[in-house]
Amino acid sequence: MARRPRSEQELFNAPVQHSAEAEKVSKQIDEELSKEADRIRRRKIREVKVMLLGQAESGKSTLQKQFQLHYAAKTLERERPTWRPIVLLNIIQALRTILEELEFEFSHTQTSSSSNDVSPSSSSSSLLGSSISELQLAKWKVDLSHVRTKLVPLTAIEESLSSDLVGGAMIPRGRSGFVRAGWQSLVSSMRARAVADNTYVDHTPETSQLAIKALSMVQDDVTRLWNHPAVKKLIKLRKIVLQESAAYFLNNVSRIAVSNYVPTTEDILNVRIQTLGVSEHSFEISVSGQTMNWLLYDVGGARGQRHAWVSYFDDATAIIFLAPISAFDQYLEEDPRTNRIDDSLQLWTMVCSNLLLKKAHLVLMLNKTDLLREKLINGIKVRKYITSYGDRPNTYEEASEYFRAHFLQVHRRKDVGKRSIYVHFTSMLDVQATRSILAVVGEAIVRSYMESVGLS
Numbered sequence: 001m002a003r004r005p006r007s008e009q010e011l012f013n014a015p016v017q018h019s020a021e022a023e024k025v026s027k028q029i030d031e032e033l034s035k036e037a038d039r040i041r042r043r044k045i046r047e048v049k050v051m052l053l054g055q056a057e058s059g060k061s062t063l064q065k066q067f068q069l070h071y072a073a074k075t076l077e078r079e080r081p082t083w084r085p086i087v088l089l090n091i092i093q094a095l096r097t098i099l100e101e102l103e104f105e106f107s108h109t110q111t112s113s114s115s116n117d118v119s120p121s122s123s124s125s126s127l128l129g130s131s132i133s134e135l136q137l138a139k140w141k142v143d144l145s146h147v148r149t150k151l152v153p154l155t156a157i158e159e160s161l162s163s164d165l166v167g168g169a170m171i172p173r174g175r176s177g178f179v180r181a182g183w184q185s186l187v188s189s190m191r192a193r194a195v196a197d198n199t200y201v202d203h204t205p206e207t208s209q210l211a212i213k214a215l216s217m218v219q220d221d222v223t224r225l226w227n228h229p230a231v232k233k234l235i236k237l238r239k240i241v242l243q244e245s246a247a248y249f250l251n252n253v254s255r256i257a258v259s260n261y262v263p264t265t266e267d268i269l270n271v272r273i274q275t276l277g278v279s280e281h282s283f284e285i286s287v288s289g290q291t292m293n294w295l296l297y298d299v300g301g302a303r304g305q306r307h308a309w310v311s312y313f314d315d316a317t318a319i320i321f322l323a324p325i326s327a328f329d330q331y332l333e334e335d336p337r338t339n340r341i342d343d344s345l346q347l348w349t350m351v352c353s354n355l356l357l358k359k360a361h362l363v364l365m366l367n368k369t370d371l372l373r374e375k376l377i378n379g380i381k382v383r384k385y386i387t388s389y390g391d392r393p394n395t396y397e398e399a400s401e402y403f404r405a406h407f408l409q410v411h412r413r414k415d416v417g418k419r420s421i422y423v424h425f426t427s428m429l430d431v432q433a434t435r436s437i438l439a440v441v442g443e444a445i446v447r448s449y450m451e452s453v454g455l456s
């Protein structure tokens with residue numbers, strides 16, 4: 001009996017106590033959820049989405065690496081060994097192109113004298129030039145055949161290297177040298193990794209190791225081929241057209257052909273590998289005391305890749321458009337009738353006039369200025385490829401300003417957002433110059449973003 005009231009109290013109070021406890025817990029949960037929602041909202045507010053757009057080979061992936069170098073240097077350090085197969089692939093691709101073109105040219109050589117006359121005075125009328133003697137040509141053919149045989153073990157590795165980059169998938173013939181988002185995890189699992197003192201534990205993937213070994217065994221032949229007068233002549237005549245990075249790597253073969261080779265930053269910036277699809281990269285960037293989470297979207301720029309861009313447009317904070325102004329004498333690989341500058345202008349028109357991008361901040365990078373200078377110094381005439389250039393002086397100042405004016409005119413006529421435009425002349429291989437440009441670009445994008453969300 002004595003316990004009854006207590007028990008009654010228990011009966012009445014217990015659920016009351018329980019419900020108070022539950023209410024407290026529920027309140028706590030609500031508070032946590034609200035805090036989390038707030039955190040997500042704030043994080044979202046600080047998320048800046050930047051798309052890198054431009055035709056193939058305009059330098060988008062190189063710019064992405066520069067961002068990584070300046071804002072997430074440790075990640076670039078970690079990934080350093082994963083660039084090794086791509087450097088090797090670039091070297092082998094260049095050698096294959098040289099050998100194929102030499103073979104084609106030699107097999108199409110017509111002699112101006114009878115075929116069994118090999119006197120030094122008889123001459124060849126091939127594309128190699130009429131001044132080459134028959135004797136010389138015969139000697140070159142022997143040289144080529146000798147080098148080709150020696151290089152077989154190296155060139156045979158191209159397909160395997162390329163296939164490793166796409167997780168072992170079969171690569172259609174003639175289609176080597178591309179990567180998709182996340183490729184680094186395929187080649188880094190992690191046979192090579194950085195350790196604290198910046199040396200690398202060498203577990204190089206087998207294919208790369210084989211390629212390095214093969215390269216080290218034939219490096220003198222590679223150098224002889226690269227410096228061969230027939231090769232120099234065909235490059236000058238544009239019968240051999242190599243990737244822009246080929247000369248850099250072929251001049252550095254002796255440094256690369258060593259078993260403990262680790263790509264330098266310059267190597268990483270110089271490599272050429274086509275991007276397929278869209279790759280997302282994230283960086284924390286601090287500008288004017290604000291830490292922003294940058295999501296950088298690096299897209300494939302070839303015509304067949306551009307359909308993938310649009311699904312990223314509607315929430316893009318900024319577009320960095322790259323136009324390689326050195327490409328005035330080049331045509332699209334995917335459509336050899338279209339001049340590369342014309343294609344860039346068309347793409348830029350699409351960017352300026354696209355309603356989904358109406359609110360995006362626009363940055364225009366007129367890239368590859370180093371190559372533009374080089375071409376003009378070497379006497380390549382702009383007006384030969386772009387007739388409207390007329391009689392303007394064939395100088396860097398004149399040509400760069402001419403291209404800038406054209407891109408600005410497109411923006412003036414086609415911009416649907418009445419936006420200011422930020423234009424920079426860039427040379428994406430120049431680390432110091434690019435560092436200062438990235439600081440300016442970063443600040444401008446963040447400022448414009450803050451204004452747009454009313455946080456300025």
Ligand SMILES: Nc1nc2c(ncn2[C@@H]2O[C@H](COP(=O)(O)OP(=O)(O)OP(=O)(O)O)[C@@H](O)[C@H]2O)c(=O)[nH]1
Pocket residue numbers: 054055056057058059060061062063244245269270271272273274275276299300301302367368369370371426427428429
């Ligand atoms: N000389 C020189 N080379 C550059 C410059 N910018 C990029 N490159 C080189 O141009 C080549 C192509 O650059 P990428 O960054 O791969 O081009 P991309 O725009 O990403 O091309 P896709 O992925 O096919 O769309 C690479 O070998 C780069 O090293 C530059 O300003 N000057």
Ligand SMILES: [Mg+2]
Pocket residue numbers: 060061062273274275298299300301
């Ligand atoms: Mg790319």
